[in-house]
């Protein structure tokens with residue numbers, strides 16, 4: 001069970017994370033990768049385009065320089081003065097050096113910078129030695145066999161010059177079979193078209209990157225908003241517009257398990273608005289829901305950090321509160337209920353509250369530990385169980401889950417689990433408690449009372465099982481079982497020559513929903529061939545609150561079949577004299593409470609004697625229950641009470657002991 005719940009929680013968190021990841025991180029990462037890919041592609045493309053342009057310009061510049069170098073070589077070789085003069089008139093600056101580096105000839109300004117380095121162009125195998133121009137060195141050898149390009153300086157220069165742009169680069173050419181070096185200032189001529197192409201290309205790329213960037217940011221914002229919406233859908237309660245159960249479980253677990261909160265104790269609380277259904281019936285569903293929203297708001301307003309409130313189900317609210325001690329928690333909860341009462345001054349609402357405590361976890365050394373395994377759902381379930389204990393009363397109440405309650409629930413579970421097997425294995429035994437005439441001390445009757453003789457749980461009294469059976473419906477089985485066993489015993493005793501007296505059997509109120517109850521009882525008794533006058537049916541007073549008409553019908557039928565019918569526990573709980581008026585009963589059993597505590601004494605005696613008189617005038621016999629004292633017996637005898645059932649005479653006893661009582665009473669009567 002626990003692992004199933006764990007899995008369910010894991011699944012929920014996984015689903016939630018999936019939504020979060022796909023809605024924000026997913027698209028963010030996707031767009032960032034797209035941008036990166038685009039930029040890389042563009043950089044490569046830009047590299048290729050620029051390289052192509054430069055190399056074309058370089059080749060052109062080199063060609064012109066080579067021509068000048070060849071002219072110089074020829075003029076120098078032929079000592080051709082006119083040719084040399086012609087070279088002088090040309091625009092190209094150059095330096096001629098011998099092998100030792102000595103300058104043999106120089107034309108124009110020497111702006112050749114540095115030692116130079118070899119470069120290799122992408123379109124050929126040849127290597128060129130080039131030098132940067134110290135004045136306008138936009139293009140320079142980058143030292144790695146390629147050419148560098150100072151874009152910023154270039155763009156500035158381009159924007160300042162309208163005409164074609166001539167970018168200088170010094171290139172070395174061997175002449176005189178390598179004996180001399182001609183280093184000339186090549187002019188790499190970029191016309192307007194080239195520069196515009198480069199600038200447009202670069203600004204185009206920047207523009208596209210910008211647009212993609214903007215789209216990405218918009219997408220990320222949209223995803224974040226969507227994520228918020230999904231979170232709302234996940235954790236939002238449409239009725240109260242506050243938080244829902246999913247949110248409570250998700251963050252409740254987190255808060256209980258967090259290392260920040262480990263030093264706090266918490267109370268997990270289930271609060272139920274008892275009047276919700278009735279309110280919806282009398283007003284409308286939407287008004288009911290509006291009220292729930294107000295409750296949620298009022299509760300949330302009372303919270304401190306890190307406390308929580310959520311609408312769990314229809315009229316149930318789940319809270320997580322800080323806990324100091326029982327007293328303070330009870331006061332706080334009472335305070336909350338007070339606040340809730342202020343919501344609507346016209347109505348008096350009832351709120352039932354159950355709570356369970358999550359204490360601080362400590363190891364043996366007293367160090368505080370994280371509550372890693374605590375599950376708010378489990379604790380909330382305990383709180384609900386505590387609250388369910390109050391459910392039968394309609395009124396406001398607070399119940400805190402404790403060990404006794406846990407034990408009660410475990411016991412309920414055990415009974416529930418074992419009831420059918422116990423019935424099959426005949427573990428339920430009939431005990432008989434005799435009823436005596438207080439004047440003659442003669443045995444006049446008995447009551448059959450069930451006990452569970454469990455091999456596992458020992459001898460269990462009815463107080464521990466009957467309320468459970470009444471709730472889960474198994475009581476009808478017990479009642480049938482008891483009637484059948486009593487009828488069987490009576491028949492056997494009758495056949496054995498015993499002086500049998502009527503034995504009363506308790507029939508639960510739950511049974512009265514079956515309209516053929518009288519026939520069922522008759523059939524069971526008949527199957528055992530027991531005379532009907534030896535069986536009496538006891539009905540508890542609380543049973544008289546149900547369907548009165550059906551009850552009267554059943555009582556009449558039972559009487560018609562020859563069974564006596566008695567009202568059990570008269571005077572306990574809600575006394576209903578009305579029931580006496582309407583029900584044609586034979587016996588009135590005065591509850592033991594008449595003879596105990598506050599009811600005892602002079603006033604009690606008056607009530608008892610009047611009740612006996614009342615019964616007599618209604619032609620009913622009376623049985624006093626729970627009589628333990630001799631004085632009580634004497635008093636009841638005086639008042640004309642017909643029978644006494646109590647420890648003074650005898651406790652409920654097993655069948656064999658009761659048999660002895662029957663024999664003895666016979667002997668006593670004969671004497």
Ligand code: C2E
Nearest residue numbers: 449450462463466482506507508626627628645646647652
């Ligand atoms: P009840 O029908 O009112 O039974 C009388 C209870 O009072 C019995 O408790 C009996 O043992 C107890 N009692 C009798 N005289 C004295 C006395 O002098 N002092 C004290 N302290 N107690 C006395 P028991 O047997 O524990 O039964 C409790 C209740 O369980 C019964 O109350 C009855 O309501 C229910 N019950 C027992 N057996 C059955 C059954 O077979 N079917 C149904 N539906 N209910 C049963």
Ligand code: MG
Nearest residue numbers: 447506538568
């Ligand atoms: Mg009874």
Ligand code: MG
Nearest residue numbers: 568569589625
């Ligand atoms: Mg009773």
